[in-house]
Amino acid sequence: MQTIKVGISACLLGDEVRFDGGHKRSAFCASELGRHVEFVKLCPEVGIGMPVPRPTIRLEAHAKGTRAVVPKTGEDVTERLIDFAERATPHLQQISGYVLCAKSPSCGMERVKLYDPATGHAQKEATGIFAAQLQQRYPALPLEEDGRLNDPLLRENFVMRVFVYAAWQALGSQPKKSAVLAFHTSLKLLLLAHNQQAYRIIGRELAEQQEMTTEFLRHYIETLMAALAKPATRANHTNVLQHIQGYFSDQLSHDERAELSEAVLAYRNGLEPLLVPLTLLRHYQRLFPNNYLAGQRYLNPYPNDLKLRYGL
Structure with missing residues (x-):
C-alpha cells in the first residue's frame, strides 16, 4: 500500500x-x-x-523585490x-x-503583510x-x-487533490501512455465536477499526444491539478450525479428512480449535503456493479472516515 x-x-x-x-x-x-x-x-x-x-521576521517591499527582514537588526534572511x-x-x-x-x-x-520600510505601513498582499x-x-x-x-469546501478540495497527486506520483517519472490514459479515465467525473472546459481540453490533448514526453507529462499534470483546484459547484456536482444515475436507470424500479432523483434535486437546492445522493449511488453501485463507475475516483476520492463531504 x-x-x-x-x-x-x-x-x-x-x-x-x-x-x-x-x-x-x-x-x-x-x-x-x-x-x-x-x-x-x-x-x-x-x-x-x-x-x-527569536526576533520576528517581516516581508518588506524593496527595489529588488520582496525581502524577508528582521526589523530589530535589519538582517535580510531572504x-x-x-x-x-x-x-x-x-x-x-x-x-x-x-x-x-x-x-x-x-x-x-x-495575504501576508508586506511592509513599506519607509513608512511602516503594510498591506496584506504578499506570499511567504x-x-x-x-x-x-x-x-x-x-x-x-x-x-x-x-472551510469545508477548501478542506475537501485540498485532500482530494493530495490523493489524486499521490496516484499520479505512483505511476513513476516516465509512465506509458496506457497508464496515463487509465489514470485520466479514473478522473473524468471529478474533472466534470470541477472544470468542464478543462475536462474537454485535457482529454483531447492526451488523445492527440503520440509520445509521453517529459514536457507533455509536466504540462498534463500541471493543467490537471490547476483544474481540480477550482472548487466544484452544486450545479456541476448535480450534472455528475445525474450522469451516474443514468447508469442504473434500467435496473431501478420507478420508486427507486424517483427517490434518487429527489435526493439529487434536494442536494441541488441546498436542502441535503452531497453525501445523501452519493450514498444512494454507492448503494446501487454495490447492487448493480458497473466497471466504469467502479474505477471513478469521484465516488471514493479519499477515505470515508475523513467525513469531508458531510458539509458540502
Missing part, C-alpha cells in the same frame, strides 16, 4: 518552533488527516538556524530561506501536498518566501493553509 507523504509547517503539528516559542497545532491535520498520511514537517526559520524564541528550500528538495520531491502556516513571512500562502519557492518549484503540488482548512 502506497504511503502518502504530506509536507507541513512543523508548528501545525504542535512543535513549539514559532517566533514566540509557541505552536499553532491543527486538530484536523494532527488528529484526522494524520491517520492517512505521513507528515514531513519543516520549519524554514528554524531550518536556517534561527533560535526559538536568500537563506531560498537556500533552505533548495536543501529541502530531497524531502519535498517525495510529498503529495503541503499544509502551510497562514500569515507567516516564510510559510504564508497568501518559502511558500513562494514551493509554488515556483512544484506548480502541480497541492498547497493549502491551516486557516483555510477550516
